[in-house]
Amino acid sequence: MAGFDLARLIAAAADTIAAHADELTALDQAIGDGDHGLNMKRGFEAVRAEAAGFAAKPLPEALKAIGTKLVMTVGGASGPLFGTLFMALGKDVPAAPDRDALTSALGKAIEAVAARGKSQAGQKTMLDVLQPVHEALAQGKTARDISDIADEAADATVPMKALRGRASFLGDRSIGHMDPGARSTALLVRAIAETIEGR
Secondary structure, X not given: OOOOOHHHHHHHHHHHHHHOHHHHHHHHHHHOOOOXXXXXXXXXXXXXXXXXXXXXXXXXHHHHHHHHHHHHHHOOOHHHHHHHHHHHHHXXXXXXXXXXXXXXXXXXXXXXXXXXXXXXXXXXXXXXXXXXXXXXXXXXXXXXXXXXXXXXXXXXXXXXXXXXXXXXXHHXXXXXXXXXXXXXXXXXXXXXXXXXXXX
């Protein structure tokens, strides 16, 4: 894990969000405000614009700065949640993390996201992807396996009833739709995992 190219990771994340922005918007139109794709694209393009500056920082400071930028630019409910994820990772990850350190930091970051969103796994949110990804990381799964697990976890939100966020206002009508935050989280997991694996 040590020494990976943060600028490449940022580019991969921004590219995948941009490529799937319309899909994320369509998912959000079904059960939310319909702005998730646009908001996420705006946030990650803002991060991309400052990629060189972020990459020049030690990893913990870079992740905190990325999280702050996402809070400021994504907007909606997703900005604070994705921002919290990155800021909390930066708080606990060492400058040159191995798998164990990354697993530990991700676990604490998930707790921070859950506290921020007053939610837990099983409520049709990004946590439904983050939790199984954390478990897969702890189990020593490969990057490809982790990416597949993230996709499957996002798919598994389709039959769930939303209990948190704007989608919860729909009650049973939220059933049958994938959670947009879960989908964008899975997209980011795959982009980051494949970039690290292929470096």
